[in-house]
Structure formats: structure tokens, C-alpha cells
Amino acid sequence: MTLRELKNTFLTELEKVYPIEEINQFFFMITEKEMGYSKAMTFLHLDESISMGESMMYHNCLNRLKKSEPIQYILGETEFCELSFEVDQHTLIPRPETEELVQWIDNSVTPPKSNLEVLDIGTGSGCIAITLASKWLSKNITAWDVSKGALTMAKRNAMNHGIAVTFEKVDILSNPKQEKQWDIIVSNPPYVRNSEKKHMFPNVLQFEPKSALFVTDEDPLLFYRHIAGFSHKHLNPAGWLFLEINEYLSDEVIKLLKKEGFKDCELRKDVFGKNRMIRCRKSE
Numbered sequence: 001m002t003l004r005e006l007k008n009t010f011l012t013e014l015e016k017v018y019p020i021e022e023i024n025q026f027f028f029m030i031t032e033k034e035m036g037y038s039k040a041m042t043f044l045h046l047d048e049s050i051s052m053g054e055s056m057m058y059h060n061c062l063n064r065l066k067k068s069e070p071i072q073y074i075l076g077e078t079e080f081c082e083l084s085f086e087v088d089q090h091t092l093i094p095r096p097e098t099e100e101l102v103q104w105i106d107n108s109v110t111p112p113k114s115n116l117e118v119l120d121i122g123t124g125s126g127c128i129a130i131t132l133a134s135k136w137l138s139k140n141i142t143a144w145d146v147s148k149g150a151l152t153m154a155k156r157n158a159m160n161h162g163i164a165v166t167f168e169k170v171d172i173l174s175n176p177k178q179e180k181q182w183d184i185i186v187s188n189p190p191y192v193r194n195s196e197k198k199h200m201f202p203n204v205l206q207f208e209p210k211s212a213l214f215v216t217d218e219d220p221l222l223f224y225r226h227i228a229g230f231s232h233k234h235l236n237p238a239g240w241l242f243l244e245i246n247e248y249l250s251d252e253v254i255k256l257l258k259k260e261g262f263k264d265c266e267l268r269k270d271v272f273g274k275n276r277m278i279r280c281r282k283s284e
């Protein structure tokens with residue numbers, strides 16, 4: 001079988017599930033990861049025969065794509081802020097709007113940044129903590145998650161990039177006791193209400209970790225309440241809190257932050273025009 005035949009098989013078998021451009025993109029991504037060919041190289045090798053093992057690998061990917069599994073889990077990796085991150089079923093796939101949050105954090109502080117003490121609550125793949133540590137050449141970043149599987153992957157990602165982040169298994173809902181004070185606390189906690197599931201794509205619902213995404217409709221701000229309470233005690237006087245939020249709950253989160261004693265609350269939209277992130281300072 002040639003790569004061209006395989007590409008045609010992808011197009012015919014997946015056309016009911018994905019748009020053609022996306023199917024082509026999947027094919028190129030798989031070929032780059034597994035065969036080492038860039039898109040241009042793939043075109044040059046389209047009439048090359050592939051081995052039985054390679055054909056089986058492509059068919060395995062094809063079957064997983066048919067079941068709507070995200071390409072990032074199939075390849076086992078994704079990009080975030082131009083760094084590569086391994087992902088699996090224990091980690092949320094990092095989103096472009098979270099890249100914007102990281103950019104905002106980076107733009108909010110002036111050099112030297114490597115001395116800043118930073119805490120990332122609910123680190124998942126480690127994307128926020130590792131990107132900041134990489135940008136700032138910092139060894140002062142701590143990252144927490146309650147999920148053992150996520151922490152294993154986050155540690156692997158830090159190791160892959162040769163970066164030192166302190167990873168700890170901490171449940172933010174258990175009122176963790178800490179002596180330490182931080183300059184920046186950031187969190188992208190679970191914030192999708194169960195009632196919003198009906199608007200979500202099957203690939204997110206079936207494959208991404210539910211504990212990373214969902215909160216109850218009765219108490220959608222659960223994580224924000226705990227994070228704000230903890231942060232108010234553990235931020236340095238001029239410290240910043242950065243949060244990714246549910247686009248429909250910005251007013252409620254800001255109200256909660258003010259009630260917890262935060263000031264200078266600033267709301268930002270993401271690239272899709274949705275209310276997506278908040279920055280605020282601890283009152284002195």
C-alpha cells in the first residue's frame with residue numbers, strides 16, 4: 001500500500017465525521033509524527049510503499065479517529081506556546097485560550113522574572129507552569145493537581161524540557177495548609193457546568209477527564225471560592241491572581257473575588273471574543 005492510497009482511505013472513511021481539510025491535517029500530522037515527513041516531504045513520498053507495520057499503525061489511528069478520539073491523544077502530544085507537551089487520558093488537552101492567559105501573566109510582570117514565586121493550581125499536563133518556567137528560566141514555580149495521572153504526565157513534560165518545577169499532589173478543595181507566600185497564583189480550574197454538556201463536542205465529552213472539566217450547576221464557583229480564599233491568605237501584598245473562567249460566569253466570579261478582598265479585577269476576552277480570563281490583585 002502507498003501513502004497516497006492510505007490518504008484516500010482516510011478521506012473516504014472519515015468524510016462523514018470530519019471536514020476534508022481536517023482529515024488532510026490529521027493525515028499530515030500522523031505522517032510527520034510516525035514517518036518523520038513534513039507536509040512537503042509527504043507529497044514527495046506519496047507513491048512510496050509502506051510496510052505492514054506502518055499500515056497497521058495508520059489503520060489504528062484511523063479507527064480511533066472514527067470514534068472521535070482527539071488527534072492529540074492519538075499522537076500522545078500537542079503544542080502549547082510553541083512547546084511540545086505529552087498528553088493522555090489523565091490530562092486535559094491544553095487550549096489556545098490558556099496560551100493567552102500565559103501571555104497575559106508574562107506581560108504583567110517586569111524583569112527579572114526568574115525570582116517570582118508562582119503557584120499553578122490544577123496543572124494538568126503542566127502546560128502553564130512549564131511554559132512560565134521555560135520563558136523565565138525560573139526554578140521557583142510550584143504546580144498542584146489532585147490527579148496522580150496528571151502529575152505523572154506533568155513531571156514527564158517538565159523532564160522532557162529539562163525544566164525544574166515543584167509538582168505536588170494537593171487538593172485545593174481540602175483547604176491546604178501552607179507556610180509559603182507566592183507572588184503569582186494562577187489557575188484554570190474545572191468550570192463547565194453539567195448542564196452545558198449538551199453543547200459540547202463528543203470528542204471532549206467522551207475522552208477528556210471529567211474531573212478536569214465539570215462542576216455542578218448548584219455550585220459552579222466551588223473552585224473559585226477555594227482558590228480565592230487560599231490565594232488571599234497566600235499571596236504577597238502586591239501579588240497577582242490569574243484565573244481562566246467560564247465565559248457565562250464572569251460577573252459572578254468578579255463579585256466573588258471582590259467579596260474575598262481582591263481589587264483591580266480586570267476581565268479579558270479570548271481570541272474567540274468570549275469572556276475568558278481575570279486578573280486581580282490582593283488588597284493591602
Ligand SMILES: C[S@@+](CC[C@H](N)C(=O)[O-])C[C@H]1O[C@@H](n2cnc3c(N)ncnc32)[C@H](O)[C@@H]1O
Binds near residue numbers: 091124144170212
Ligand atoms: C481545566 S483543567 C486545567 C489543566 C491545565 N492547567 C490546563 O490549563 O490545560 C483543571 C485541572 O484541575 C485539576 N483538579 C480538579 N480538581 C482538583 C482539586 N480538587 N485540586 C487540585 N486540582 C484539581 C484537574 O485534575 C485538572 O488537571
